Amino acid sequence: MRVLFLSTAGIGQVFPLVPLTWAFRAAGHDVLVGTCGESLVTAQAGLLVADIAPGFRMAEFVRSTPIEVGREAARRRDMSFDIGLFAGVNRRLAEGALKLGRAWRPDLVVHEEMAAIGPLVAAAVDVPAVQVSVTFVPAGPLRRDFTRQLADLYAELDVPPARTPPLTLTLTPPSMVEQIEGWPMRFVPYGGGAVQLPWLREPPSRPRVAVTIGTVTPIVEGLGIIRQILTAVADLDAEFVVALGGAAVEDVQPLPDNARAASWIPLDELLPSCAAIIHHGGGGTTMTALAAGVPQLVLPNFADRFINADAVSRRGVGIAADRRDLTADTIPQLLGDSGLRSSAASVAAEIGALPGPADMALRLARHEW
Template sequence: MRILFVAAPLIGHLYPMVPLAEALRAAGHDVLVASGGDAAARPPAGFPVEDVVDGPFNFGRIALGTMLSRPRLLVRELAGRAGTDAVGHIFGAVNDRLVEATTALVGRWRPDVVVHEPLCGAGAVAAARHDVPAVLHGNTLFDDALLLSVTTAKMRARVDVPASAAVLRISPDSVVPGASGQPLRPVGYGGGASLPQSLREPGTLPRILVSHSTIAGPGSTSVLDRIIRLAPSVDAEFVLLRAVDKVGGRTLPPNVRAVGWAPVPEALETASAIVHHGGAGTIFAALAASVPQLLTPGPGDRTHNGQRIADRGAGLAVPVKRIDAAALRRLIEDARLRAASTEVAAEIAAMPAPAEIASTVFAKFG
């Protein structure tokens, strides 16, 4: 079969889909990826990628332009209280930039199935226009079918999108109760980068990874500054991921080091904890590795995500300005955080692997 994967032009939206794409390719299917922006600049290893963005892509500019005309919604979004209202408007505008080229690609390449993520309604619309079955591949801590509906509703394209031929969700039941769809085990994908040798073995101190959003914008790296300031008062080793160019020539405390692009899933194998911005991909990677996490609530899904993890007991949700040494010590010392993380990791391990989904769910499209 020919299977087209379509994702919004952001690596955090594409990378969670890569393990299933790899499983389908290993099963002998012809797989093509359609995206753009950062996702096209750092494509998944071994896959051909079609750039379907109409012109230059700047997510921040699109999001800001969309929200400036809705000032009250903007205030709620910046506080992380907009739910799915703002995301529908923002990604509706993003998908308006993708839908025509994606439709043309479906018509030209003639896939048997289109697999898309919930914030890439362009994939669903393009599939519907050509009467191709569409599979919704979840990548969030929301109900993914709901996210798809609010996104397609805000697109300029007026197409009646039929129900997905299948819905795959990567969220464990205990983290997102009641989410619809066929469970699919979330498997981390690090972008094909190699793990630095220095991160392959545990250190003499507990290792805390520190990550930040791959979407540039005001405050996107503020967590790095906070950790650098607090690190001398915490008996742990701090590793700042994707941060070499962010900290420049600054003198770092002895227990802090910055590395370049490193695959988070692999780095978690020798880590005791992780501090990050609350992106879904990092959350699932930490849960699968049974590593406690500290998330910094903020715009978009970050506040919602942080609350989900805190409610499950697998981590802490602390605004950047309120992170202190005590919170960092708790992250590596609190046995309850570790126990809850281990419970969720076992739950994830019991979910069907991508290879199983490739041979069962996709069999009906052959």
């Protein structure tokens, strides 16, 4: 079986696809990842990757948009700005993705939720499409909005409308959504390969707290929020480990005595030693924290992150706060609330009990839907 995985540019978009990609590969199927820009780093996972839009960079594309308009829409939990933004991205990727699909002739197309090119390519080569959903934004309405926005693209590229909507694999825990769409699947974190940091093998002498704002925010907004967090926690009796998402450690120097930083630390490597995490609310980060059973302080800034923060708060696995209101008083609450720890452990167990990527690869190969 030949399986084409499609993603827009962005590590947060493509990394959640990697475990399922490897499940197909390990089962003996041929897999190819079609993506571009920052997501080409997926090749470091030992996967074959095709660049469907040479020269495209998601960070540059985002910087060319009215970010403040998008931020205000996000605060209202309105995804229309982001759908419009990613519709523009998909238009840039469509021809390359279509050319790849027609040349490689997959038997199945798997795509992340913002890659509306997935159903387009699947319709063009007349194969099923599978959508992998990693955020708390309902997959069905999101897909329908993309279909409306890109209806003219099908006609322009001479592609018939999709005969059936994609099957959805939902990675969010059932207890945290109103309704599971499609098949629930266990979220398996992937944060890239790395040489293990020796100090991570030693148990911390005081509570360890992970801090990250993902990979896009440092490029688009800078590291101001990281500096704000470190200033707020400088006098607390805890260890703060900053994962900079590729940014340089020098850019956050000097660090307070209770903090250390690394340009890149896979969160699934860091979080098992942590008592909590402070982060921006990205889907992959939120889910990695949930899978690790770690209480979260979410400081959302745009896109789906306010919706993800709401889900974390509503389930009682963390605290959602406005970054402008962050103070040192918030952290003891995060570390000291046994209810947060209990709920986080419960959700981690729930995730662990779901069918994993290997199970899904087997079902999909058998065309069981």
